[in-house]
Amino acid sequence: MAVDLPDNVVVTKLDELVSWCRKHSLWPMPFATACCGIELMATGASRHDLARFGAEVFRFSPRQCDLMIVAGRVVMKMLPVLQRIWLQMHEPKWCISMGACASTGGVFDTYCVVQGIDRFLPVDMYVPGCPPRPEQLIQAIIDLQEKIQREGTMFGREFTAPERQKAKLALREEGRMRDEG
Amino acid sequence: MTDPATIAALKEAFPELGFSEFRGETRVVVPRSAVYPVLQTLKEKMAFDLLVDVTCVDYLHYRDAKDRFGLVYLLANAQTNERITVRTFVNDPESTVPSVVSLWKGADWLEREVWDVFGIRFSGHPDLRRILLPEEFTAHPLRKDYPLQGLGERHNFPVITRAES
Numbered sequence: 001m002a003v004d005l006p007d008n009v010v011v012t013k014l015d016e017l018v019s020w021c022r023k024h025s026l027w028p029m030p031f032a033t034a035c036c037g038i039e040l041m042a043t044g045a046s047r048h049d050l051a052r053f054g055a056e057v058f059r060f061s062p063r064q065c066d067l068m069i070v071a072g073r074v075v076m077k078m079l080p081v082l083q084r085i086w087l088q089m090h091e092p093k094w095c096i097s098m099g100a101c102a103s104t105g106g107v108f109d110t111y112c113v114v115q116g117i118d119r120f121l122p123v124d125m126y127v128p129g130c131p132p133r134p135e136q137l138i139q140a141i142i143d144l145q146e147k148i149q150r151e152g153t154m155f156g157r158e159f160t161a162p163e164r165q166k167a168k169l170a171l172r173e174e175g176r177m178r179d180e181g
Numbered sequence: 182m183t184d185p186a187t188i189a190a191l192k193e194a195f196p197e198l199g200f201s202e203f204r205g206e207t208r209v210v211v212p213r214s215a216v217y218p219v220l221q222t223l224k225e226k227m228a229f230d231l232l233v234d235v236t237c238v239d240y241l242h243y244r245d246a247k248d249r250f251g252l253v254y255l256l257a258n259a260q261t262n263e264r265i266t267v268r269t270f271v272n273d274p275e276s277t278v279p280s281v282v283s284l285w286k287g288a289d290w291l292e293r294e295v296w297d298v299f300g301i302r303f304s305g306h307p308d309l310r311r312i313l314l315p316e317e318f319t320a321h322p323l324r325k326d327y328p329l330q331g332l333g334e335r336h337n338f339p340v341i342t343r344a345e346s
Contacts, residue, residue, distance in 0.1 A: 076338070122343045159343045
């Protein structure tokens, strides 16, 4: 069946169109608890200019954000706050774990520092570094944009896919076993 | 520097105290029962109006140490710039020390902090709760017999998955 379309009409899938819109307007929630927060600010400032990637609108209310950037170590008194903020964010939402401390606890292998936020929260992108350079964070945001475009769906089916849940839960269980054993 | 007249007056009032000096700072070692009277005298008779800090040292496994904890009170006289350090040694079953909140209001949070991280109780404290650690914490982590990586407190949280959030 041939349909004649004018030159200014593009045909695509709705999922892809929605993902394309979403990936170019990420609104970060700066959960900055330590020195990574300074690099996060530098990333948002004029020299590195996060606006080039459509993610410059930092909001301090979780209700207005869809990308949480956890920048810095999270202690056990802060983790319930972090979880509550994550739950308050609207879907669809993503999470970047920025720096060694947020991802693994870093050098702070002590009684009060959570050894990686991914034990208790879903994380989409990890940024290595102590602290990471702004370029690294920008790369993570570009990678996250690719991920959103690649697997994003209008109603967020990619978040609840059972095979993804299974893999993540297995990974988490393995970490817990290692910790206890 | 502590005024020699202050030291002489303190020696006269409490003959049993041990005095020592290090780099111009005078240190008084006080038995646990005399902590409150000595601090009261310093506050009311010798005008040490500022309690700079209340802190503690755990001497577990420390070379030649006889007692477990050394409790330290740092005092200053804001009029004359005198400073004095009052120390007392306590051991575990009888580690309760009288609170000095009635002398210096500022002792409130300082004593709560010592209770929180060293587990030393202060009798007569108006509100001896944890100040830094979460309320559900049961240990006192700056004690030397507490493991650095804790007893699993840092893993004791609910897990939020993608499907739930």
